[in-house]
Amino acid sequence: MHSSPSQPLAGRIALVTGASTGIGRVTARQLALQGAHVYLACRSEARTRPVIDEIQHLTGRAAAEWLELDLADTRSIRACAARFLSTGQPLHLLINNAGLAGARGLTRDGFEMAFGVNHLGHFLLTDLLLERLKASAPARIVTVASRAHRRAPAVIDWNAVQKPTRSLTGVREYAVSKLANVLFSAELARRLGSSGISTYALHPGVVDTEVWRAVPRPLRPLLKLRGLLTPEEGALTTLHCAVYAPASESGLYYAQSAVTTPADRARDFRLAAELWRRSEEWVADIGRHG
Template sequence: MVDRAGDQEGGGMTIENFTDKDVPDQSGRVFFVTGANSGLGYQAAKLLAGRGARVLLGCRSAEKAEEAMADIRAVYSEADMRFIPLDLGDLKSIRSAANLVVEEPRLDVLINNAGIMMPPREETADGFESQFGVNHLGTFALTGLLLGKLAEGREPRVVITASMAHRSGRIDFDDINAEDSYSRWGRYAMSKLGNLLHMYELDRRLRAADSPINAVACHPGVADTELTKNFPAVLVSLFRPVSSLFMNSAAQGAWPTLAAAAGEDVRGGEYFGPSRNGEWTGPAREVQPRPKAKRIEPAKRLWDISEEMTGVKYPV
């Protein structure tokens, strides 16, 4: 069961011990979940559809999206879902996906879940280093394109998925595309710090504009998902048999996402993660990032660079 503890700063309440069982009925609401055919995105989409929401599944593969929806309907036969073709590594695809979503009667929550982790150095369709391009710039562009639609929703929210990796992250403004040097982990951590800088700057701008939209973030702790596909095979083979001892399942890893997206009394600027073992596992609660994630000047600088790189100007 979800517990609530007093928030000393605002006198409100914060979420603690949140699991899938605490997601209230979502009938009448529309969620757009990116990366919804597997892992955390699939688990969130499945649960939200089961609670009565209309769920738009943003996926690169039509085949995988159809398989995911069939699996969900095998459990929830009345699930209301739609596939939205989306490749966060391609600004043209992002704009096309946003146009499809804008055609929907409503949009209440955007769950920016999709991402990549630790590939060899690659570039997106637009020439961006892939981890920064997909994890941050793709999320930044999609969010900006859908902000107007979200403003018309009921209790609208933007959820941005970060990671504990942000703790070691540093935004390399002098080599933003990793043209001079590339580290798989370093660039992943940079993209995840970028996600949090984005969320907190978006929250500040939404508050200043008196917008009804709340921008929040989450991280899954250590979850057993397809993101680990780029880990060394020897590590995966060694730790897979005992992974349940120190990792969330994909369903458990989705609890912070669900808390951020569908928890009651969630406010802009909140950040959710697991509650146990140093935020590795367990039910979701509000957590705190490293102070650098809330720094205003780097956030503004990253925002300006992101608008220039993506060509997406926010209405706030």
């Protein structure tokens, strides 16, 4: 593996979820430009193809490929992981980026849509890829959370995450899913110890992407979105965590490419352990009955 200052990721393999648009698209492109080979784990090949073509054009090499992944369906997650593992490739960077806000309903496996896709889907995907990441160490797992985690209710309602979205804008459910992202990343770091894998959660900024597309237009002013960053700016903290953040900062939360203190609840070890235990039980249960 020969890396250079302009190609620090030469010879590295990355997998980015939700790379068809927005922050994930820029993340995948920049990782490829820094030398990585990038798997774009996305639900639509038609929406991902232009990103693959763009990366090929910019890098002058076949630096990206599509992996089918629908995080609202654990069968798809298992198939995606199996397909990646069957390539026999190492995995140095897992970027848990995909996310939705304001989409209502249940995942195929019966979880509230935001919680199921943003948290539980990534929980399972990470678990399925963990042994390969360990075998490829040093490796990193970057989870795109949000400062919206601060808006989560004081207590996670474990029954509500297994029922259809209730709030009008979906913001409450989104906030819970993003709190789960921060707790997950911290608990993962504790569990990984000195395995050579470091984990980071982050807030990308408030970014002009399609993330709020499911919120009906008349309700969007309620979201109070101002001073939006470009997707290029929005990908900077992810890229910092993927390439430059020190391994000693594993488990921490970043914003504007710097370690930041998340909400108190996001630092609650017992809550993180409980979320982990419940998530393990849920995915095992789906495995048995799904």
